[in-house]
Amino acid sequence: MSTPPQTASAPSLTVLIVGAGIGGLSAAVALRRAGHTVEIFEQSTFANEFSAALHVCPNATRVLSRFGYDEARLRGVRCDSIELRAPDGSTLSTASMDFVPKVYGAPWYLCHRVDLHNELERLAFDAAGEGTPAKLHLRSKVASVDCERGEITLASGEVFKGDLVVGADGVHSMVRTHVLGAADISPSPSGHSAYRFLVPVSRIAADPMLAKYVPSASKPTMIIVSSAEKGLVLYPCRDSTILNVVAHHADHLSQRNSERADWNAKTRSVDELKQTYADFAPELHRLFELADDIKMWTLLDSGALETWIKGRTCLLGDACHPMLPYQAQGGAQAIEDAGALGVIFGGGIAITAADVPARLRYYEFVRKSRAEATQQFSRAQSVKESPPPADPKAARDAVQKFLFSHDVVAYATQALSALFIPSTIVADGAPPPANGTASIDGGDK
Ligand SMILES: Cc1cc2nc3c(=O)[nH]c(=O)nc-3n(C[C@H](O)[C@H](O)[C@H](O)COP(=O)(O)OP(=O)(O)OC[C@H]3O[C@@H](n4cnc5c(N)ncnc54)[C@H](O)[C@@H]3O)c2cc1C
Structure with missing residues (x-):
């Protein structure tokens, strides 16, 4: 069994992340910055990040700003306007979007996936960043996870032990099957x-x-x-x-x-x-x-999962909330998940391995209902509402506000302080924070 070396000044937790997509890399950046030792296991050679673009919406760029991303390296294009055209190519309407950075305090970028991936890699692995650089294992397919023990087994048979395992292994997640067991729901066409x-x-x-x-x-x-x-x-x-x-x-x-x-x-x-x-x-x-x-x-x-967590293992990104692309939010929600993990496992308070299961309940509390609402908005966008909303523009604006205004770091910070029990008395088996019991009104711009 391999255990990453610990030194006297080593960060408090060893984090094993399965998958180095947008979600896994973002989690590595957040947890590295929170002071932990991070190792990522990626099945591919990294040569195959898909050649396509994606929207990086303000709720995601807000998190990336906290990660210290470099705008020039991202090479994103601001989405300043939306034009609707008919199939014959004629213009039906144009709506200016240049208010977005002013209203939401963060830009809306159109980015090449490879550029976003490269920038997240830099933030995760560069020696210059905050905390210890994450370590990347390529061609390292994870075959199984012991969620309670925090152990992953590679297809090669090698075993790694961590304090926290993050399953960021995408829509066909193997980690999800271990977290949910018989309750697993595979995404469907x-x-x-x-x-x-x-x-x-x-x-x-x-x-x-x-x-x-x-x-x-x-x-x-x-x-x-x-x-x-x-x-x-x-x-x-x-x-x-x-x-x-x-x-x-x-x-x-x-x-x-x-x-x-x-x-x-x-x-x-x-x-x-x-x-x-x-x-x-x-x-x-x-x-x-x-x-x-x-x-x-x-x-x-996919419908909502029963849970995203088991023992010292959690799910993140498409592994737990795959969604239709009609609100351009799948990657953004994965980045929000990572932002939340950075707060819940950060904050300058010593976190021991024994605290991890209880901390993960905060993570699920902070993230699950918002990601599920985003899944629903994405699904709703794919069908014509019947009857149509009385004021379609007002309906669209309300969804945009819900998506773009969220500040996951502020929200998680407030949730943690509202629900906080000092780490010395939080033990596995402590009651999970019940959804909706805390009054959290912050987080939105
Ligand atoms: C048509 C389309 C358009 C989209 N447009 C947008 C958009 O505009 N904006 C937006 O935010 N999102 C968009 N999305 C969604 C976005 O692409 C996904 O939500 C995002 O890529 C999910 O990231 P992830 O890290 O969770 O998963 P992935 O990107 O799938 O990464 C998972 C990683 O885990 C690795 N892996 C899997 N299994 C294992 C294993 N057993 N062991 C080790 N490694 C493993 C994989 O190789 C992969 O690298 C779009 C999606 C589609 C289909």
């Missing part, structure tokens, strides 16, 4: 899929037919093209040098096979894409032809 691809802006700019798809330097815009049962979402990333396209649709419209939705999703043909969007404007078909590599994703969804 939602009936929707999405093609994802990137187009270099230099290619778009070279084609006069595509002039209105060249990102605006002064007001970067997300374009949404929608019709019944399908739509396109287009936005720039990486300093506006790349246009990201998500083409979502009801499954029966494409020739979907039953492959799993993961980072090895299969390449699809331009002809298939054109066929699925046959009634969309010729200029959009021209844009499809410029794509480098078109992948298809089955969009998975």
Whole structure:
């Protein structure tokens, strides 16, 4: 059995994180900064972070700011405007979003996934950061977890023992099956899929037919093209040098096979894409032809899990709250989870191994209901409400406020102080904080 070496000045806990996606890396940054010894176990070689972009919404950039992220390295593009277009390419409406950083106190970025991943890696592993750099084990598939003992066993047979295990192993989580046992719910296909691809802006700019798809330097815009049962979402990333396209649709419209939705999703043909969007404007078909590599994703969804924690093990990110992408919040919620862990296992108070199970109950208390509400908002966005809301804009604004305004670090700090029992008398077996019993009104901007 391998145990990371401890020295006289070693941080109080040994943390083992399964999975080095957005969630696992964010947890490593938060827990390293909280003063713990962190080891991450990643099954891949790290060469396969998916070539696509994502929204990094203000509720996530607020946490990243506390991590000390470098804006220039992230190469994000601010989402200053949203334009709705009809399938024939005509503009239906435009809404300015440049109020977002002012109102919410944090930017809304459109980022290449690889850029976000690289920046999180730097924050987790760089010697210059706060705390001890996390240690990364690549090609280290975790085969099983003993949740109560805090032990993980690799596929190679090697065993590691920690005080805290974080299961950040994504939508097909192995750790989840150990945390939930018979109560496990595997995510299931939602009936929707999405093609994802990137187009270099230099290619778009070279084609006069595509002039209105060249990102605006002064007001970067997300374009949404929608019709019944399908739509396109287009936005720039990486300093506006790349246009990201998500083409979502009801499954029966494409020739979907039953492959799993993961980072090895299969390449699809331009002809298939054109066929699925046959009634969309010729200029959009021209844009499809410029794509480098078109992948298809089955969009998975899951109901609420009975619990996210067992013994000294917790779940984080898609492992416990996979969600449809329609609110662009899956990664953001994983970053919020990490922000909460940093508070609950931080705060300058000595935390012993015996405190971990009780601390995890605070984590679940702070995070589970918010992530589940976000799952529901994402699901609701995928269906036409019947009857439609009386004031659709007011309904959309209210959801945006719920998502964007949350300050998970402030919320967790307040929750911890409202519920705090000194660590000396918190023992495993102490009653968990009951949802809704504490009065926590802070946390939102
Ligand atoms: C079409 C689409 C668009 C999206 N758009 C957005 C968006 O705009 N904004 C947003 O915030 N989110 C978005 N999301 C969601 C976001 O991509 C996910 O929520 C996020 O990637 C989850 O991160 P994670 O770290 O929890 O999981 P993952 O990124 O899946 O990482 C899990 C990691 O664990 C590793 N792993 C798995 N099993 C093991 C094992 N047994 N041992 C060791 N390692 C293991 C994997 O190799 C992987 O590296 C979108 C998703 C889709 C499908």
